[in-house]
Amino acid sequence: MGKQKRFETEVIHNGYDSLQHQGSLVPPLFQTSTFTFPSAEEGERRFAGESEGYIYSRLGNPTVKVLEERMAALEKGEVALAFGSGMAAVSATLFYLTKTGDHILCSEGIYGCTFGLLQLMNKKHQIQHDLIHFADEETVRAAIRDNTTCIYIETPINPTMKLVDLEMVSRVAKEKGIPVVVDNTFCSPYLQQPLTLGCDYVIHSATKYIGGHGDVIAGIVVGRREEMGEMAMTTLKDIGGIISPFDAWLLIRGLKTLPVRLDRHCENAKKIAVQLKQHPKVKMMYFPGDPDFPQYELAKRQMRYPGGMISFEIDGTKEEAQAFLNHCQLIKIAVSLGDSESLIQHPATMTHAVVPEKERLAMGITDQLIRLSVGLEAWEDIWEDLQQALDRL
Numbered sequence: 001m002g003k004q005k006r007f008e009t010e011v012i013h014n015g016y017d018s019l020q021h022q023g024s025l026v027p028p029l030f031q032t033s034t035f036t037f038p039s040a041e042e043g044e045r046r047f048a049g050e051s052e053g054y055i056y057s058r059l060g061n062p063t064v065k066v067l068e069e070r071m072a073a074l075e076k077g078e079v080a081l082a083f084g085s086g087m088a089a090v091s092a093t094l095f096y097l098t099k100t101g102d103h104i105l106c107s108e109g110i111y112g113c114t115f116g117l118l119q120l121m122n123k124k125h126q127i128q129h130d131l132i133h134f135a136d137e138e139t140v141r142a143a144i145r146d147n148t149t150c151i152y153i154e155t156p157i158n159p160t161m162k163l164v165d166l167e168m169v170s171r172v173a174k175e176k177g178i179p180v181v182v183d184n185t186f187c188s189p190y191l192q193q194p195l196t197l198g199c200d201y202v203i204h205s206a207t208k209y210i211g212g213h214g215d216v217i218a219g220i221v222v223g224r225r226e227e228m229g230e231m232a233m234t235t236l237k238d239i240g241g242i243i244s245p246f247d248a249w250l251l252i253r254g255l256k257t258l259p260v261r262l263d264r265h266c267e268n269a270k271k272i273a274v275q276l277k278q279h280p281k282v283k284m285m286y287f288p289g290d291p292d293f294p295q296y297e298l299a300k301r302q303m304r305y306p307g308g309m310i311s312f313e314i315d316g317t318k319e320e321a322q323a324f325l326n327h328c329q330l331i332k333i334a335v336s337l338g339d340s341e342s343l344i345q346h347p348a349t350m351t352h353a354v355v356p357e358k359e360r361l362a363m364g365i366t367d368q369l370i371r372l373s374v375g376l377e378a379w380e381d382i383w384e385d386l387q388q389a390l391d392r393l
């Protein structure tokens with residue numbers, strides 16, 4: 001296929017040759033559950049892995065393959081696998097990396113359903129976990145146990161926006177031979193490429209910036225050929241959380257504009273953050289692009305731009321936080337993120353409602369915390385909506 005091109009080119013062209021598909025500019029949608037074999041013997045060879053060729057869409061599909069190859073290239077990994085949701089990707093990866101009695105070391109905050117999954121793994125398989133602040137090498141070393149088989153990180157953390165120094169954590173993890181898994185959903189590979197910083201697996205809820213249009217639920221995992229091959233044959237094939245070919249096709253379409261969209265998301269977020277910070281009803285703001293953000297330097301080092309997500313605490317009660325959401329008119333009250341539409345939500349009662357209060361507060365998710373996914377609308381319109389809603393408090 002020749003040498004890899006720049007990111008903005010790869011999102012459009014990688015892994016697809018139109019001349020191999022009757023000149024179809026856009027990768028065709030292979031909306032089929034199964035594939036016919038020219039003979040019984042060829043069927044046997046395909047099942048035995050002695051012959052290439054498709055069998056059944058749970059085991060592989062040409063449309064899904066275009067998406068997977070493209071995502072692998074964009075994350076600078078070897079192989080990607082697509083899943084039916086971000087959580088299917090997370091659970092397949094964690095089940096692949098652990099067995100009964102193991103321990104997972106996590107960042108100090110994680111998405112509510114990932115937290116729920118860890119509870120389930122603990123209950124059913126006695127797999128333990130700790131959530132820690134990866135402050136420095138010593139802290140990481142001290143937190144790793146003999147039975148730690150994986151480090152699981154979100155950065156920025158959903159929804160507190162705290163960052164983890166991926167280069168530092170993977171350096172320590174390498175000493176101990178422990179794989180580092182990063183949920184890169186808030187950044188997409190355009191803003192942050194964990195594999196280039198020494199991490200081993202990247203996970204996406206492709207529902208968010210990858211799809212970008214709020215019409216697909218999907219997940220992606222990227223890693224090395226050998227491990228991903230094993231994952232494909234076990235926790236993808238046999239647990240079966242596959243993506244549908246149509247959803248893969250929509251993601252291929254969404255990906256083409258990822259850099260263009262993210263440039264705009266990031267520009268808008270920067271402008272909104274400046275305004276938000278000055279509003280008297282905003283008590284705290286968490287945005288990696290704010291010069292007062294405690295990890296501002298790390299953000300500059302690790303991320304291309306600070307992203308399109310902003311969290312902030314209003315000066316008020318939980319009820320006032322909810323009233324503020326209700327006052328928003330242009331901005332929609334909804335979970336999810338990375339869509340064209342600006343979305344706002346209340347993590348304590350929505351994305352992280354399953355986390356018990358004590359753990360939730362330890363993560364930094366107060367009743368006053370609001371998460372905003374800055375959309376692609378004119379930033380002035382987004383700000384005017386926020387401002388009028390804040391002014392009514």
Ligand code: MET
Binds near residue numbers: 158205335336337351
């Ligand atoms: C079902 S709740 C959330 C969806 C998504 N992971 C988010 O953080 O918004």
